[in-house]
Amino acid sequence: MPKQRPEPIDIDEQEERPSKSQLKREMHALQALGETLIAMKPAERARFPLSDDMLRAIEETSRIRSHEGRRRHMQYVGKLIRKEDLTAIQGVFDAIEQEKEQRDHAFHRLEKWRDRLVDEGDDAVDLFMADYPNADRQALRQLVRNARKEREQGKPPTSSRKLFKHLRDTLAL
Known part of the structure; x- marks a missing residue:
């Protein structure tokens, strides 16, 4: 049986897919957004349209003491933020500003x-x-x-x- 060669990737398809570096930058930006939300007072945070899972993750952050545990938890917060309505969150940030x-x-x-x-x-x-x-x-x-x-x-x-x-x-x- 002859080896099948992979089909060549279409150049247009390759340009649409973001690079790994771009994905990392977006992930770090979402983590930074999560850290900003965590640093806010609960009264300020109440203005944001956040899901229950996100609010629980934010509250849990204060109980984490180890550096590595906090780093992993911030990655989890970044993952949860992907599911949130980012335009509504940005709208609240704009209103506060x-x-x-x-x-x-x-x-x-x-x-x-x-x-x-x-x-x-x-x-x-x-x-x-x-x-x-x-x-x-x-x-x-x-x-x-x-x-x-x-x-x-x-x-x-x-x-x-x-x-x-x-x-x-x-x-x-």
């Missing part, structure tokens, strides 16, 4: 107001009160005066921090 950016933007706005209030004094207080009429004008003016006095004397910015905190509380951020 967007909330963080909005919060950062709001804090930068507050910092600019604080600096403007300290630099300009009562004129800036009037402008701030026009934008935010619910603010306590007397407390705001007192904090601005104290912050200006500290700056002039070269003292640490304690009142400036209190002013920022007051602005944050006023705007409920």
Whole structure:
């Protein structure tokens, strides 16, 4: 009986199949996603659409102490993540990132107001009160005066921090 030769692999078929290195990179990315989920607080993790098996694996991670056992468990978590809805998980990550950016933007706005209030004094207080009429004008003016006095004397910015905190509380951020 003559030897049968394997059929030649079609070049198009070979290009469609990912390389072994690509598969490893994807596996490591999924493990990193699992580690990110494990590092989150339970309240944050509750926002994600995770299966019961995945949640059990995440909870089990805290009980594993040995390095090798944890490494193998992370491989298992990576395997479980393949079965999860990755687009929904990415959507939650995007929403969290967007909330963080909005919060950062709001804090930068507050910092600019604080600096403007300290630099300009009562004129800036009037402008701030026009934008935010619910603010306590007397407390705001007192904090601005104290912050200006500290700056002039070269003292640490304690009142400036209190002013920022007051602005944050006023705007409920």
